[in-house]
Each structure stands twice: as structure tokens, then as C-alpha cells.
Amino acid sequence: xxxxQTAMIGALAGTxxxxxxxxxxxxxxxxxxxxxxxxxxxxxAILSPTSTDQVAAIMQAASAHRVPLVAQGGNSSMVGGATPxxxxxxxxxxxxxxxxxxxxxxxxxLAVCEAGVILADLHAAAIxxxxxxxxxxxxxGNASIGxxxxxxxxxxxxxxxxxxxxLVAGVEAVLTNGEVYxxxxxxxxxxxxYDLDQLLIGAEGTLAIVTAATLRLVALPPATVTAWxxxxxxxxxxxxxxRLQTATDATESFEILPAETLAAALAYLPDVRPPxxxxxxxxxxxxxxxxxxALLERVLAAALDDGLIGDATIAASxxxxxxxxxxxxxxxxxxxxxxxxxxxxxxxxxxxxPRFMVEAAAACDARFPGTRASGFGHLGDGxxxxxxxxxxxxxxxRWLADHAAAITHFVDDLVTAAGGSIAxxxxxGQMKIDELARLASPAKLTAMRAIKAAMDPLGLLNPGxxxxxxxxxxxx
Amino acid sequence: xxxxQTAMIGALAGTxxxxxxxxxxxxxxxxxxxxxxxxxxxxxAILSPTSTDQVAAIMQAASAHRVPLVAQGGNSSMVGGATPxxxxxxxxxxxxxxxxxxxxxxxxxLAVCEAGVILADLHAAAIxxxxxxxxxxxxxGNASIGxxxxxxxxxxxxxxxxxxxxLVAGVEAVLTNGEVYxxxxxxxxxxxxYDLDQLLIGAEGTLAIVTAATLRLVALPPATVTAWxxxxxxxxxxxxxxRLQTATDATESFEILPAETLAAALAYLPDVRPPxxxxxxxxxxxxxxxxxxALLERVLAAALDDGLIGDATIAASxxxxxxxxxxxxxxxxxxxxxxxxxxxxxxxxxxxxPRFMVEAAAACDARFPGTRASGFGHLGDGxxxxxxxxxxxxxxxRWLADHAAAITHFVDDLVTAAGGSIAxxxxxGQMKIDELARLASPAKLTAMRAIKAAMDPLGLLNPGxxxxxxxxxxxx
Numbered sequence: 001x002x003x004x005q006t007a008m009i010g011a012l013a014g015t016x017x018x019x020x021x022x023x024x025x026x027x028x029x030x031x032x033x034x035x036x037x038x039x040x041x042x043x044x045a046i047l048s049p050t051s052t053d054q055v056a057a058i059m060q061a062a063s064a065h066r067v068p069l070v071a072q073g074g075n076s077s078m079v080g081g082a083t084p085x086x087x088x089x090x091x092x093x094x095x096x097x098x099x100x101x102x103x104x105x106x107x108x109x110l111a112v113c114e115a116g117v118i119l120a121d122l123h124a125a126a127i128x129x130x131x132x133x134x135x136x137x138x139x140x141g142n143a144s145i146g147x148x149x150x151x152x153x154x155x156x157x158x159x160x161x162x163x164x165x166x167l168v169a170g171v172e173a174v175l176t177n178g179e180v181y182x183x184x185x186x187x188x189x190x191x192x193x194y195d196l197d198q199l200l201i202g203a204e205g206t207l208a209i210v211t212a213a214t215l216r217l218v219a220l221p222p223a224t225v226t227a228w229x230x231x232x233x234x235x236x237x238x239x240x241x242x243r244l245q246t247a248t249d250a251t252e253s254f255e256i257l258p259a260e261t262l263a264a265a266l267a268y269l270p271d272v273r274p275p276x277x278x279x280x281x282x283x284x285x286x287x288x289x290x291x292x293x294a295l296l297e298r299v300l301a302a303a304l305d306d307g308l309i310g311d312a313t314i315a316a317s318x319x320x321x322x323x324x325x326x327x328x329x330x331x332x333x334x335x336x337x338x339x340x341x342x343x344x345x346x347x348x349x350x351x352x353x354p355r356f357m358v359e360a361a362a363a364c365d366a367r368f369p370g371t372r373a374s375g376f377g378h379l380g381d382g383x384x385x386x387x388x389x390x391x392x393x394x395x396x397x398r399w400l401a402d403h404a405a406a407i408t409h410f411v412d413d414l415v416t417a418a419g420g421s422i423a424x425x426x427x428x429g430q431m432k433i434d435e436l437a438r439l440a441s442p443a444k445l446t447a448m449r450a451i452k453a454a455m456d457p458l459g460l461l462n463p464g465x466x467x468x469x470x471x472x473x474x475x476x
Numbered sequence: 477x478x479x480x481q482t483a484m485i486g487a488l489a490g491t492x493x494x495x496x497x498x499x500x501x502x503x504x505x506x507x508x509x510x511x512x513x514x515x516x517x518x519x520x521a522i523l524s525p526t527s528t529d530q531v532a533a534i535m536q537a538a539s540a541h542r543v544p545l546v547a548q549g550g551n552s553s554m555v556g557g558a559t560p561x562x563x564x565x566x567x568x569x570x571x572x573x574x575x576x577x578x579x580x581x582x583x584x585x586l587a588v589c590e591a592g593v594i595l596a597d598l599h600a601a602a603i604x605x606x607x608x609x610x611x612x613x614x615x616x617g618n619a620s621i622g623x624x625x626x627x628x629x630x631x632x633x634x635x636x637x638x639x640x641x642x643l644v645a646g647v648e649a650v651l652t653n654g655e656v657y658x659x660x661x662x663x664x665x666x667x668x669x670y671d672l673d674q675l676l677i678g679a680e681g682t683l684a685i686v687t688a689a690t691l692r693l694v695a696l697p698p699a700t701v702t703a704w705x706x707x708x709x710x711x712x713x714x715x716x717x718x719r720l721q722t723a724t725d726a727t728e729s730f731e732i733l734p735a736e737t738l739a740a741a742l743a744y745l746p747d748v749r750p751p752x753x754x755x756x757x758x759x760x761x762x763x764x765x766x767x768x769x770a771l772l773e774r775v776l777a778a779a780l781d782d783g784l785i786g787d788a789t790i791a792a793s794x795x796x797x798x799x800x801x802x803x804x805x806x807x808x809x810x811x812x813x814x815x816x817x818x819x820x821x822x823x824x825x826x827x828x829x830p831r832f833m834v835e836a837a838a839a840c841d842a843r844f845p846g847t848r849a850s851g852f853g854h855l856g857d858g859x860x861x862x863x864x865x866x867x868x869x870x871x872x873x874r875w876l877a878d879h880a881a882a883i884t885h886f887v888d889d890l891v892t893a894a895g896g897s898i899a900x901x902x903x904x905g906q907m908k909i910d911e912l913a914r915l916a917s918p919a920k921l922t923a924m925r926a927i928k929a930a931m932d933p934l935g936l937l938n939p940g941x942x943x944x945x946x947x948x949x950x951x952x
Contacts, residue, residue: 198674443655454930
């Protein structure tokens with residue numbers, strides 16, 4: 001431990017009990033490695049407070065002793081956003097023990113959750129109250145509310161309900177000077193100046209420590225209808241989505257995947273049958289709630305008649321719907337079995353996505369002979385996971401070391417030229433910090449750096465993530 | 477003109493044509509007085525650029541010569557937010573000539589508008605394209621997009637579509653260093669760091685100059701059903717709203733007013749008949765689109781059966797619906813005819829509003845004998861316009877001078893104790909800057925002042941509004 005860290009922890013002796021300070025290396029180790037096991041940081045201790053007041057005391061002590069803090073929830077960042085730097089100067093501030101749902105008001109459709117509440121636990125609590133929290137993602141058993149807020153997380157229901165930004169009604173956070181900002185009151189209208197809630201959503205823990213959030217709930221869906229369709233043209237897929245959205249505003253998912261990706265998933269899940277018989281080039285997984293099966297049947301039948309799609313089926317049972325989703329959720333694992341790949345979480349304006357999917361893949365294939373590029377994901381959000389796959393038999397680490405940087409550079413340039421985002425739902429973290437600095441406009445970087453310096457003048461919050469300041473934090 | 481102003485305008489000679497620099501006092505005078513005629517500022521010139529590049533050049537020159545700028549659109553602020561200070565040191569930056577709709581894409585439901593586009597003109601353009609922009613307010617013939625964005629404007633459709641914050645898909649703005657931030661691409665998912673769009677929405681022109689915005693459009697409503705209902709209990713009104721929202725998500729307006737306010741409106745509009753015969757204490761104006769009359773009839777009939785309301789009627793014609801809205805829109809003028817009043821634009825959590833309306837009025841009546849307090853407005857948003865009326869025959873200016881400060885102080889304390897906002901939809905401007913400084917939490921003020929100093933280090937943007945820095949801008 002550095003002298004500064006020792007002094008800081010000493011100053012907290014009266015505030016934190018023994019359980020709140022972990023210094024055993026075996027306890028700490030799992031939290032030094034990111035979800036995808038790409039980054040390995042160092043930290044001599046984890047602080048694990050149970051209240052906002054304790055977080056405030058920790059922040060004050062950290063500022064007094066110039067000790068950087070890395071806030072961590074479920075440690076499920078896809079971009080190394082919660083992994084400490086390798087120099088061991090920072091401590092991990094774990095919010096996992098702040099895991100109370102302070103209030104769940106079904107009438108008002110609101111839940112006030114502490115930062116450490118696990119997403120799956122909120123789902124369960126909401127259902128028990130006859131409501132649902134309409135955001136879900138693969139890491140729901142680990143991801144915590146504080147992390148979901150701080151990364152503006154997305155998922156498979158963004159199409160209808162938006163990402164976290166649209167579901168957060170208020171934020172509580174501790175500033176670097178230890179003051180507690182309480183924005184939890186769920187006011188539908190409030191124009192008292194800069195919207196700090198919105199500024200902290202997606203700030204990746206670099207401006208303040210989010211300690212709690214008020215979240216919006218919605219009614220339980222009366223029914224869920226799941227369908228699979230196939231088409232030769234992603235433009236037709238988007239037109240089908242627009243028709244569906246005109247017929248009902250309850251379209252929750254509209255996922256697209258290329259036939260070759262489906263084939264990989266079917267090979268990976270031998271017990272799952274192909275959803276449709278057609279040999280079209282693109283497949284669609286569609287989910288609609290609050291609407292009856294007849295409506296979806298009618299829209300799909302008209303799309304078949306008009307040639308927008310070549311095949312379609314509505315899941316006849318929950319089991320069949322579940323098998324459709326198993327295919328969707330296995331795509332990353334299934335592709336991994338086919339060889340190494342670079343993965344790009346990107347977005348462009350929704351209307352531009354069908355063309356981008358085709359043209360970007362062709363451009364990559366031409367630029368990097370021997371690779372094969374394609375994207376799948378949230379067509380309705382203009383957000384896909386775009387993968388460039390190397391030869392099946394290539395050594396993964398070697399191939400990535402040789403090619404990942406150049407491919408990433410090329411794909412990020414294509415996205416930027418299309419007016420899109422190189423970080424659609426996973427954020428910047430430490431993985432994309434150089435690409436953000438390379439590609440963001442000077443104005444955006446100017447403003448981000450100014451805000452970072454204003455809110456965190458000592459550079460203590462999540463150092464090395466999202467935005468790099470000109471000068472590193474001063475250590476004692 | 478100050479030497480700094482003269483030098484700055486001289487530096488712009490090659491950039492701005494003669495029409496872009498107004499120095500005739502008669503041309504300037506109307507823009508020195510706010511909408512409610514409470515504030516009278518001074519400025520020796522109005523700069524009126526026609527492009528973002530010109531705004532950038534103006535901003536650079538202003539920074540170089542330390543000349544403050546007050547951005548102005550339709551000058552329809554209710555809180556003096558666009559009126560220059562009285563010292564004459566600032567210039568007005570009018571965005572009115574930047575009035576192009578750059579793009580209107582009906583398929584994507586987006587419109588890219590320059591800051592000077594008048595709201596009513598956008599309404600018309602959207603309708604021509606078979607769409608609508610679902611935000612409207614009394615000043616729609618004057619209010620401009622830049623001002624609506626910068627004040628996070630609300631209106632009568634917030635219940636369904638949210639305020640501007642929910643309708644802005646992207647912002648273009650000029651920073652104080654002259655760099656242009658282009659966030660116009662409408663990306664549904666984008667996690668490349670701090671959301672500058674959201675930070676600038678509602679920032680009242682104190683952080684950057686908003687020059688354009690991408691706005692979301694929605695489908696034209698297939699039908700509009702308007703109803704009037706009456707109840708003795710605002711809690712019942714809220715329960716009726718919740719039932720309606722369960723039955724349809726197309727409830728666009730749910731306005732409440734007390735019987736005495738309706739009586740004043742009926743006296744003010746002698747050609748309008750009372751909507752219902754009942755003598756209940758509270759009246760409700762309800763508007764639902766995308767739903768048929770039968771649905772609203774069914775919900776209202778059940779509410780009558782259950783005693784939630786005592787009377788109700790559905791407008792039988794467009795003319796009758798129009799007369800309902802005339803009553804609603806006349807309330808401020810009608811009340812003005814009954815004597816002087818202080819006006820408070822406030823919000824509390826929606827579920828708390830029914831009780832707040834009753835208890836706050838009673839508290840005011842008790843605290844200020846001879847006055848009569850009541851609120852009306854957007855019950856479904858938890859936002860009312862709360863007025864404390866003096867004696868009918870009191871001299872308006874004298875009464876306000878004697879009582880307004882104490883009443884405002886008292887009402888703002890009540891709102892704050894209820895966890896509400898003293899500036900729900902009209903913002904802070906210069907009118908509420910002292911109350912914000914008195915009542916906002918230290919953390920909120922710390923963060924706001926830090927962000928202001930970071931984005932506008934010389935204090936040049938809309939000085940004296942929203943947030944006061946410790947030190948005033950330096951003048952040459």
C-alpha cells in the first residue's frame with residue numbers, strides 16, 4: 001500500500017468497519033480482471049461501504065490524501081471500465097454492499113435502488129409488485145444499478161423503452177468534495193439548471209460516485225408474441241419494422257442476423273431447429289407485447305405478400321419463443337467457436353444501418369483478405385455488434401495481436417464517416433479511450449476535458465477511463 | 477458602445493454583412509424588455525448571424541475581446557432569461573435569421589432545425605409532411621427552437637411526449653472557444669462519454685450557443701377526444717388519470733383547475749358556457765388521441781359510478797373542444813382581471829401533487845391574510861401554476877412590491893420541503909437566480925458553478941442568468 005493509501009484508510013477507521021476494508025489479495029484478485037479478461041489491474045484494497053454517508057467519507061478521505069478511486073459494481077464492463085490501472089495507486093470502491101431497494105412504489109411506477117442492487121434482483125422485486133423494469137442484458141445476474149446508470153446500459157428492449165437514460169428518474173451521487181447530490185425526487189418537470197442526473201448517466205464513474213437511482217417501472221405485459229422472419233435485404237427488414245411500429249407501439253425487440261451467423265448458432269446449439277425453412281440472407285427476431293398475435297400475423301402476412309420478407313413464423317409456444325432467443329443469445333459464443341474475431345459495438349442512424357451493414361462488411365472483406373465481416377443485433381436501434389472474423393484455425397491471441405488494431409482503426413473510421421458512434425452501448429472504458437481521442441471532434445473533447453477537470457480537479461475518479469486529462473493526478 | 481464592443485464588431489467586419497449588425501436604438505429596444513415586461517436591459521447592438529460559422533466567428537471575437545453575449549430567439553422567456561443585463565456591457569446575439577429547417581425526414585420522424593426556426597413554423601412543416609412535432613405552448617408564434625432547447629420547454633403535451641429533453645435527438649452548438657460541437661446525428665445509442673446534448677438542454681444559453689437541433693416527430697393523431705370532468709377531490713382526479721393511462725397510452729393532456737378559477741374564466745369569456753353543470757370543487761380538462769370516444773366514455777362512466785368524479789362530458793364537436801381549451805388558455809388573463817397575484821411555476825412528484833395543491837393553498841391563506849391561493853395546470857406532470865392573489869382593488873405594482881418577495885419565499889420553501897422544483901417549466905433566468913442560490917443543495921450549486929466555469933471560463937454567456945459565478949466576467 002502506498003503511504004497515501006495507508007493514511008487515507010487510517011483516516012476512515014472510525015467510519016468503516018472491518019468488513020468494509022478488504023486487503024486480502026485472494027479476495028481482491030477477481031476484481032482486478034475485467035469481464036472479458038483483457039485487462040489486469042492492481043489495487044491493494046477494496047473499500048466496501050454500506051451507506052451514502054460512508055461513500056462521502058471515503059471520497060473526502062480520498063481527496064484529502066490524493067488517492068484515486070475506481071467505482072465497481074458487478075465488474076461486468078465490456079470495455080475494462082471498472083478495472084483499476086496497473087500502477088496500484090488506486091483503490092477499488094465497491095458498491096456491492098449498498099444493495100437495498102429503498103422504495104418500490106407500484107402506484108407511481110418507481111423504484112429507488114442503491115447502486116449495488118443487482119439487475120436480476122430488481123427484476124424480481126418489480127414482478128413481485130406487479131410491475132417490470134424494462135431493461136435487461138446478458139450480465140443481469142452481475143450488473144448493478146450503479147454501473148448500469150454510469151454506463152447508460154442498453155440491452156434488448158431499448159427499441160421501446162430506451163436505454164438507462166430514459167429509465168432513470170433521478171440520481172444520488174457523491175461529488176469529489178464529499179458533498180452528496182440528491183436528485184432522487186422523481187419530478188416530471190424540473191428546470192433548475194444543468195441536469196446533473198443526465199450528466200452522470202454514462203459518465204463511467206469519472207465525475208462523481210453514483211450511490212443510488214430512482215428508476216421507472218412499467219406495467220407487466222399482458223402478452224408477448226415472438227416471431228422469426230427472413231429476408232434478402234436489410235432495407236426490407238427496416239421497412240417491416242416501420243410498418244410494425246405504425247401498427248403498434250409495443251414492438252420491444254427487432255433483432256437482425258445474417259444467415260451465416262444463424263448457421264453458426266445452429267451448429268453450436270444442435271438441439272435447436274432452424275426457425276424457418278427459407279434460405280434468405282438475413283434473419284429477424286421480433287418481439288411484440290401488449291398486442292395480440294393477430295396483429296403481428298397480419299403485418300407479417302402483408303410483408304410476405306409485398307415481398308418484404310420471404311418467410312416468417314410466429315412462435316407457437318413459450319418453448320419455441322425461448323428457442324428463438326437461445327439462438328440470439330448464443331451468437332457471440334457460437335461465433336467464437338468458428339475462430340478469432342474483432343468485435344465492434346457500433347451505431348449509425350437507424351435509417352442508414354441496412355446499407356451500412358452490407359457496405360461495411362464488403363469494405364472489410366476487401367481491405368483484410370482472409371477475413372469475413374458481418375454484424376448482428378439491434379436493427380431498430382441502429383446498433384449492431386460487428387465482427388471481423390479471422391481464419392478458423394488461426395491462433396486467437398496471435399491473430400488478434402497482429403490484426404486487431406488495424407481492423408479496429410478501419411471499422412471505427414467507417415463508423416465515423418457514417419456519422420455513427422464507435423461506442424454504442426458498451427461505452428469507452430479503457431479499451432476505446434485512444435480511439436475516442438483520435439476520432440471525437442475537437443469541440444467534444446474540449447467540453448469533455450473541461451467538465452472532467454471541473455468535477456474531478458484532482459483526477460481521482462476512475463483514472464485512465466473515458467477521458468484522459470492533460471496531466472495525471474498528483475500522488476503524494 | 478464600449479471600446480471592447482467596438483473592437484469586437486470591427487473584427488467581424490469581413491464576416492458579417494450590414495444586416496447582421498443592428499445598432500439603431502429603435503430596432504434594439506423591443507429586445508431589451510422581457511415577455512412579461514418586468515426586466516429592462518441594455519445593449520448597444522444586436523448581432524444577427526445567418527450561419528453556424530458566423531456564430532462561431534462572433535463567439536471567437538467575443539472571447540478575444542471579453543464581450544458578454546446574450547443569446548436570444550423569440551424573447552419569450554417567462555423569467556427574464558433572454559434579457560441582457562442593465563450595464564450595457566453585453567451584446568445580444570439574435571438567432572432569428574438562422575431559421576432554416578435543414579432537413580425534415582418523415583420516414584425517420586426527424587427534423588433538423590436551426591435555432592431561429594419558430595415553433596409554429598415547425599408545426600406547419602411537420603403537418604405538411606404528414607407528421608407532427610408534439611410540443612406546443614402559448615408563445616408558439618414567437619418561441620424559437622434554440623430557446624425551446626435551451627430552456628427545456630414544456631407545454632400541454634408533456635404528459636405523453638415529455639418536454640424538449642425527450643424530443644431532442646441531437647444538438648449543434650458553438651463553444652466559447654469558437655469550436656462547433658456537432659451532435660445532430662440522431663443516434664439511438666451512443667455512449668461516447670458525457671452527453672453534451674443533455675447538458676445544453678435547459679442550460680439557458682450559459683454554457684454554449686445552441687445553433688441547431690434534431691427533433692423527433694410523431695405520427696399525426698387519427699383522432700382527438702376532449703372531455704371535461706369535475707370532482708371534489710384532486711386525489712380522485714389523479715386516480716382517474718392512472719385509470720386512463722392504464723386503458724390507453726395516448727393521454728396527452730390532463731389539466732386541473734379549481735372551481736373559482738373556472739368561474740373567473742367564465743366571467744372573462746362571457747360567450748363560453750360552463751362545460752358541466754356540477755358544482756364540484758375541481759375541474760379537469762382531458763385530451764386523448766389515438767383512441768376512440770368509446771374508450772374515454774367507458775373510463776369516465778366507471779369513474780362516475782365509483783364516485784371518483786361527480787360530472788363529466790365529452791366534447792360533441794370540434795367547436796366545443798375548442799371552447800374547453802379557450803377556458804384553459806384564458807386562465808392567466810382571467811385571473812389578472814381579478815386583481816394582482818404572485819405566480820409560481822412549481823412541481824412536486826406527481827403522486828404528491830393533489831395533497832400539495834390543497835395544503836399549500838391553505839398554508840398560504842393562513843400565512844398571508846387577505847390573499848387567496850390556488851393552483852391550476854398540468855396535474856399529470858406534477859406541475860401547476862400556483863397563484864397567490866391579493867385584494868381585487870389593490871394597486872398591482874404597490875401590492876407586488878410589498879408582498880411578492882415574502883410570498884415567493886414562503887411558497888418556494890413549501891415546494892422545497894415537498895421535494896419539488898421552484899422552476900418546473902419556465903426555468904431560472906434572472907428572476908429566480910437568488911431563490912435557486914438560496915434553496916439548491918450545496919452539491920448542486922458546487923457542480924453547476926464548476927461546470928459553468930469550465931465551459932465559460934470568462935463568464936461571457938448570458939451573464940446574470942441561472943448560475944452566478946463567484947467573480948463577474950472581466951471587462952476590458
